[in-house]
Amino acid sequence: MTRDVKMDAQMGVSKEGYAGRIEVVAGPTGRRRRSEAEKARIAAESLTPDAIVADIARRYGATRWQIYDWRRRFRRGLLAAPKEDVASPAFVQLTVDDDLQRTPHADIVEVAIGDILIRVGRDVGEAHLARIFRAARAAS
Template identity: 55%
Template structure:
């Protein structure tokens, strides 16, 4: 068995790159599933004046790229809601 320098684990096999035994660990992967509301809240928090995205990401244990993606999705959602609201107002105006 040799010590793998990248992972600090022992591999059962030769140093030529082949492994004769592979252990699969079961259980939680460490990923956290966040609700849409939680993602929207984090994205909104990152939009506050003077706040850095990297600070918000670190605070919530996510990457800044996730926060940027959630911000983009929040903007798209807000645009759709605004258009729907305008259509609804026009429709109600016509019903008068």
């Protein structure tokens, strides 16, 4: 290219100051800081039946390895269970003891999850019982 002596610039270059196309990427970038409660909630969600860790990681902008680490810490009790309920529909096999059928109003209900036996009274609330079941599943 030849140089224009009057302007001391290259010929064929725009003189309006156009620098080219600039693309702005919006959204969070860099390192994210998550609270222990948020990590526990994500870990609990990943432990629900039919949960796919890669999908959960993508949804929360984390890596699969972070979620696996959070799950391990959650199972060991290093992350506290989330206060809000995480939807976790689950079905367990129901067995009825014949001795308890004869008693019209049993005060204690026994539930076995794996090798864990849970005994609760009749007055236990549904939300509290769901938290107990989630904790038992996470421990087994």
